[in-house]
Amino acid sequence: MAAPETPDSRLFDKLDRDEFDSDRLLRGLTGPFSVVGAILRAPGALIRDLGGDRNLSRYSASLILTTMLFSAAYGSILGLFEPGVQTLYAAAKLPLVVVGTAMLCTPTFYVFNAILGSPFTFRQAATAILFLSASTALVLLAFAPIAWFFTVSTGGRGFLTFFHLLIFVVAAGYGMRSLNQARRYLAHVDRTRISIHGGFLFLWFLIVLFVALQMAYYLRPFLEPLPDHRFFTGERGLFFDVFSLPTAGARTGSLD
Amino acid sequence: MSVHDLLLRRESRASRMIAWAALSSAGFGAAVGSYAGRWQIAYDAVKMPVYLLGTLAISFAAMHLFAARHLGSRETFAVALETVAVTAVVLGALAPLVWLLSVSLPSDPGRRDPPSERGYRILILLLTGSVAAGGVAGVARLQARLRSLRLTAVWVMLYQFVGAQMAWLLKPWVSHTGTDDRFLPLGDNLRGNFYESVTRTVLGLFS
Numbered sequence: 001m002a003a004p005e006t007p008d009s010r011l012f013d014k015l016d017r018d019e020f021d022s023d024r025l026l027r028g029l030t031g032p033f034s035v036v037g038a039i040l041r042a043p044g045a046l047i048r049d050l051g052g053d054r055n056l057s058r059y060s061a062s063l064i065l066t067t068m069l070f071s072a073a074y075g076s077i078l079g080l081f082e083p084g085v086q087t088l089y090a091a092a093k094l095p096l097v098v099v100g101t102a103m104l105c106t107p108t109f110y111v112f113n114a115i116l117g118s119p120f121t122f123r124q125a126a127t128a129i130l131f132l133s134a135s136t137a138l139v140l141l142a143f144a145p146i147a148w149f150f151t152v153s154t155g156g157r158g159f160l161t162f163f164h165l166l167i168f169v170v171a172a173g174y175g176m177r178s179l180n181q182a183r184r185y186l187a188h189v190d191r192t193r194i195s196i197h198g199g200f201l202f203l204w205f206l207i208v209l210f211v212a213l214q215m216a217y218y219l220r221p222f223l224e225p226l227p228d229h230r231f232f233t234g235e236r237g238l239f240f241d242v243f244s245l246p247t248a249g250a251r252t253g254s255l256d
Numbered sequence: 257m258s259v260h261d262l263l264l265r266r267e268s269r270a271s272r273m274i275a276w277a278a279l280s281s282a283g284f285g286a287a288v289g290s291y292a293g294r295w296q297i298a299y300d301a302v303k304m305p306v307y308l309l310g311t312l313a314i315s316f317a318a319m320h321l322f323a324a325r326h327l328g329s330r331e332t333f334a335v336a337l338e339t340v341a342v343t344a345v346v347l348g349a350l351a352p353l354v355w356l357l358s359v360s361l362p363s364d365p366g367r368r369d370p371p372s373e374r375g376y377r378i379l380i381l382l383l384t385g386s387v388a389a390g391g392v393a394g395v396a397r398l399q400a401r402l403r404s405l406r407l408t409a410v411w412v413m414l415y416q417f418v419g420a421q422m423a424w425l426l427k428p429w430v431s432h433t434g435t436d437d438r439f440l441p442l443g444d445n446l447r448g449n450f451y452e453s454v455t456r457t458v459l460g461l462f463s
Contacts, residue, residue: 103352104352104353104355104356105352105353107348107349107350107351107352108349108350108352108353110349111263111345111346111348111349112346112349114260114263114264115263115342115346115393115396119264121260122259122260207353211353211356214356214357214360215356217360218356218359218360236359236360236361236362236363236375237360237361237362237371238357238360238361238362238374238375238378
């Protein structure tokens with residue numbers, strides 16, 4: 001008698017059928033962007049390659065490239081609130097936040113997973129995190145036209161700040177969901193080992209959020225330029241200040 | 257041996273473990289020193305490996321005698337190095353996070369205004385948490401090797417007893433006042449010790 005179908009088994013069946021030729025990543029100028037197709041339509045193939053340590057250098061290069069370009073595109077939309085040099089600054093800052101967060105959090109992910117029994121190498125851990133960051137950047141890119149529409153048609157800074165934060169939450173949520181799905185699928189493909197430790201992964205997500213918010217706070221402003229057109233304020237602080245110091249926040253603490 | 261072998265409890269060579277312990281703890285030290293910046297980065301990058309490996313060197317004989325007599329001295333040394341190396345690698349993994357907060361938390365050397373004080377306390381909290389995480393990972397590895405809670409406890413007590421004084425001797429670590437940008441002010445540090453200071457602090461709570 002066949003085992004009853006569950007949402008998990010349907011998902012794993014779908015992921016099992018996914019196919020992606022990772023050799024395409026090297027073909028021509030558009031080759032690296034084929035990883036977007038893998039993320040959207042064949043994540044199962046990408047995750048199996050991740051678990052089997054196949055072509056991970058190619059994947060990593062493609063994932064970094066797409067993350068940087070897509071987040072830069074969204075960053076430029078942020079900076080379009082006051083077009084000019086701020087557009088360029090914001091386009092440079094957002095990839096710094098996204099890729100920088102991924103880089104800063106990779107050693108923690110690798111070392112703690114290994115201590116908890118994961119055979120993942122550093123390269124596999126780094127690629128898994130880039131999968132998260134590229135998924136996040138992909139959602140940012142998908143929202144970019146809508147964000148642009150509201151940026152050019154709205155004058156309210158408060159509304160736009162809230163709107164962008166909402167998009168970041170959705171994008172980060174999608175990225176985390178992708179990595180968690182990878183964890184579950186890897187555990188399904190090879191039941192004899194734990195590639196990514198579930199309990200630690202959720203704690204690590206909190207670390208990622210903390211690091212991303214702190215980086216964004218440190219590299220502020222994103223929407224409006226500084227009076228002297230500096231790249232960032234250079235003022236030290238903790239991102240909690242946005243919530244806890246309304247007076248100071250109005251002066252320096254706002255994320256925008 | 258790569259750090260991967262160390263983390264997965266595979267065969268390990270002493271020289272590689274020392275190298276990983278020194279490199280990882282130096283990275284963590286540099287991250288801590290970034291709060292004060294300048295020379296403090298280099299100072300802490302030197303002091304942190306000295307702290308971990310120096311404590312091991314001084315407490316090794318007692319740890320072998322009281323907690324690992326059933327092992328040969330070479331085996332005890334390998335276990336001790338592995339424990340310290342795992343602790344150091346965990347600290348090294350946390351170094352990027354410590355670095356981010358070190359360079360972005362409020363720091364106003366000398367003035368000690370409320371935001372700087374708060375930044376300093378947050379950093380101390382993070383450092384305490386990081387060292388605790390490294391310590392837990394190291395002790396878990398130690399327990400896996402010694403297979404005795406009692407012996408592990410004795411080992412940890414001896415190491416920590418020496419380690420606390422070693423940390424005292426090597427201070428300042430964070431150097432948040434802006435006036436103690438010094439590598440090793442032994443003249444100050446040799447006045448009193450860690451345990452006297454703790455006793456004074458505790459007695460001060462009741463006076």
